[in-house]
Amino acid sequence: MKKYASHFYKFPMKNVVINKIRHFVDNSTLKEGPKRIILIRHGESIANKDPKIYTHTPDNQIPLSAKGETQALEAGIKLKELVNDESIKFHVSPYKRTKQTLNFILKQFDVNNKEKYRILEDPRIREQEMGNYQNPELIQTFFNERKDVGKFYYRFEYGESGADVYDRCSNFIETLYRRVRNLNTKSVDNLVLITHGFFMRIFIMRFNRYDIEKFEQMGNPDNCGMWIFEKEYCNNYECYRYMLKTEIPHDPECM
Numbered sequence: 151m152k153k154y155a156s157h158f159y160k161f162p163m164k165n166v167v168i169n170k171i172r173h174f175v176d177n178s179t180l181k182e183g184p185k186r187i188i189l190i191r192h193g194e195s196i197a198n199k200d201p202k203i204y205t206h207t208p209d210n211q212i213p214l215s216a217k218g219e220t221q222a223l224e225a226g227i228k229l230k231e232l233v234n235d236e237s238i239k240f241h242v243s244p245y246k247r248t249k250q251t252l253n254f255i256l257k258q259f260d261v262n263n264k265e266k267y268r269i270l271e272d273p274r275i276r277e278q279e280m281g282n283y284q285n286p287e288l289i290q291t292f293f294n295e296r297k298d299v300g301k302f303y304y305r306f307e308y309g310e311s312g313a314d315v316y317d318r319c320s321n322f323i324e325t326l327y328r329r330v331r332n333l334n335t336k337s338v339d340n341l342v343l344i345t346h347g348f349f350m351r352i353f354i355m356r357f358n359r360y361d362i363e364k365f366e367q368m369g370n371p372d373n374c375g376m377w378i379f380e381k382e383y384c385n386n387y388e389c390y391r392y393m394l395k396t397e398i399p400h401d402p403e404c405m
Contacts (some may be wrong), residue, residue: 183337184337184338184339184381186232186233186339187343187357187378187379188232188341188376189342189345189350189353189354189376190225190255190342190343190344190374191347191371191373191374192222192250192251192345192373193214193219193222193247193250193254194215194217194373196214198215199217205283208283209245209284211245212245214251221373221374222253222374226257227258228376229376230259233339233340236339237265237339237340238266238339238340238342239267239269240269240270240343240344241270241271241272241344242344242345243275274319276346277348278314279306279308279309281309282308301366312365315349319349319353319356347371351368354377354394355368357379358394368398368400369398370399371399380395
């Protein structure tokens with residue numbers, strides 16, 4: 151039987167307490183699951199510095215800036231300090247900036263050890279699509295419209311809505327559960343996603359079963375920001391659960 155519990159979570163940027171409903175899946179599934187689920191945003195891209203890049207370069211082909219490369223190296227050091235010699239399965243978005251971020255992170259790990267470190271590219275954890283090319287003036291109009299519609303429901307012209315990203319995120323999470331349940335799949339200590347800020351917020355929403363109002367209040371992580379879930383045993387409910395150990399920023403537009 152599925153069990154539910156509620157506890158409270160406070161956003162650091164605003165003194166509001168939000169009731170978070172925690173969903174528990176089958177206890178045996180989580181018992182065999184990884185110790186941690188770690189979400190990492192890519193490093194700074196050249197388009198983060200200069201949005202005009204979007205006018206002539208497709209979003210999926212935008213590389214890291216020099217600062218982004220340094221951020222990715224530092225993220226690798228931080229990740230290594232966190233997991234030590236534990237095993238990791240990396241899931242990476244196919245975008246150029248996320249793959250570059252992973253390559254810099256991997257400099258801290260012996261990637262030749264295929265038993266300990268595994269890498270899987272997964273397009274389901276890519277960035278929200280905002281069209282093939284982006285006109286900076288037009289995209290600002292879209293962002294202004296999105297303030298009225300909301301980040302979850304607003305659909306970019308020739309792109310996706312937050313609801314679309316939610317659907318593929320749900321599919322991705324169900325795949326993770328199936329792999330854990332598969333007895334022939336060797337478990338790992340850590341599951342690391344190298345992805346994008348919007349997808350990280352959607353993942354938190356889906357995994358923690360936030361409602362849309364709570365999602366709208368979530369802010370974006372910094373470049374190479376790391377959001378960490380840790381598996382814990384809950385005595386009250388006699389089951390395992392993943393607890394979010396990172397404070398999620400509040401969207402300043404919602405303050």
